[in-house]
Each structure stands twice: as C-alpha cells, then as structure tokens.
Amino acid sequence: MTVRIGTRASKLALTQTQQTADQLAAVGGFPVELVHITTEGDVKTGSLSQMGGTGVFVAALRDALLQDTCDVAVHSLKDLPTGAAPGLTIAATPKRADVRDVLCARDGLKLADLPQGAKVGTGSPRRAAQLRAARPDLDVQDIRGNVDTRLGRVPGLPGNAAGAPGDLDAVVLAAAGLERIGRLDAVSEFFETDVMLPAPGQGSLAIECRTADAPRKAGSTEGSQGVLAQALAALNDEDTRLAVTAERAVLARLEAGCAAPVGAFAYRKGSMLYLEAAVCAVDGTKTVREKKATDGLTEVGATLLGIEVAELLLAAGAAEIADLAAS
C-alpha cells in the first residue's frame, strides 16, 4: 500500500507536505507519494478576501480526500475554516513551530525604526490592525502572493533575486513559513505576542484524512487501527492539539470569518493551558484583549476555555469594534 499525500504546488505547501510525508513513511514503514492538487487560490490572482478567503486553498484538498484521489492532506492549520468537514478528521497536529509573526524590512530595520509613513505590506486584516495600533503613521498595503513573492516586494532582503526592485519598506509574515522554506534570514524583527498576537493555529500543521482511516478513539467504533492510523497518531503532539483547539474555539464562538481581525495564542505550561485572544479594529484605534487559563487539559477543556475567552471578548465589545463576519 502506497499512501498518497495531497499537496498544493506552492513552495511552502510542498516543503511542509514533503517533510510530513517523510515522517509518516519513517514512522509507518510504508511507501508514500505526493499528489499535486491545484486549488482555486493558486489559479486566481485577485484579492484573497474577494475569493472567499483562505478556505479556497483547502476545499480542493478536501475534495481530493473525499474522492479518494489522495489519502492524507497536509494543511497549515490557520488556513482551515473552523466548520466541520463531514467524512474527514484532523488526525494529527504535529509539534508546532514558532508561532510568531515577523517583520522583514529593508536594511534590517525594526518596526520602531521604520520612517514615518513607511509602506508595509500584508494581506491580513489582523496584522494590519496590530501594525496600525503600534504605528498609526504606517501606510499598510494589501498584498498577496506566495511567501517568496511577498519578500520580493522589499528591496535587498537576503535571498531575493539580485537587483529585484521592490516597492515596499517591509512585509509581515509568519516565522513558521519562513523557517520551513529556509528564509528566516530575511527577518529583521520577531514580534512578541504582546505586540502582535498570531492567527489561531499559526505555526501548526493539520494532517487530515478520511475519518475511516483516522486513529480510532477510545470507546469509538469509527476509525482505524491500521498502519496509517498508527503513524498519524505517532505524529500528533497533544500539547499542540490542546493549544490550537482553544484558539480555534475562540474563532468558532465569535463566528469569525477568516478575514476577521482576531488573534489568539494558547500554550500549555505545567498543569495549565493558557489562552490569550484579541479582536482589533482594522484602523488600529481599538483592541479588546482577554486572557484565561484552565486546568482541564482535554479537548473539551480547551474548547470551553476558547468559548469563555470569546464570550469575554464579546462582552468587552468585540462585535462593535470589528466586522467579525469578514471573510
């Protein structure tokens, strides 16, 4: 049996899928092959928000799983909508990479050093809002494209094509993506989470498969105990699963679209799971932020923590300062 692993063709998707494929093959002792799937998000070039958001990257991979064109799909968890996908299961969340957002600025500049009115590119309302909150003078520009394309907009970054012109002073990206494609040398500043709260699930992968092939849970008759299920279970990191479950429960309870300016970050420390989340006005003038912890270190406990923090945000006026439904 060869396990077929679906992937988008972008460098980031290929890299993270190949790494996951290698790990699955090593743990499971079965052969794997990559199957290239083209998604609407790869073909169209308009604004992401006009296309129905990042969910467009996900739908084609999910169709391929349901149609048995592939057996496993590797997603960036932050690109997965929170709604259920009937027939499919997130079988593993491997240990998470760096959750932080980073600034990649010309001449190694930090956020505080950028000149008045500097042009900073991001396609994310969450990043735009937090940039403006920190530096109201910035000219935040809506950009998209793959990671290399975005870095190419900033002149002189390490790793850019020689002499590439570039029209922006900086771009903001996720550390995890840059690390995966080997471009961390373009970073001029790592944002701590008190300056920029990451997207729910940022830095984490979601390995999805048909529910029938997923590791069987205790007391359930669904799922499998076969070699693929066992290998998927071995790749899972439970602390990551708890953290991203809490973060995504915030989004779900807020009924937030994928373009809503919502940040969330959870982590386990000892016997506690901590969660901090924020909703920002896109113009940067207002932010509501809440933090809570639980000792309920289960998926139910993590979900309840996310719901509780979301309700605190709503009580503090989250729905009045931001368009939560933005997609």
Ligand SMILES: NCc1[nH]cc(CCC(=O)O)c1CC(=O)O
């Ligand atoms: N939306 C695109 C996307 N999806 C996942 C990552 C990076 C890896 C991650 O955050 O897990 C990126 C690029 C970016 O935001 O810089």
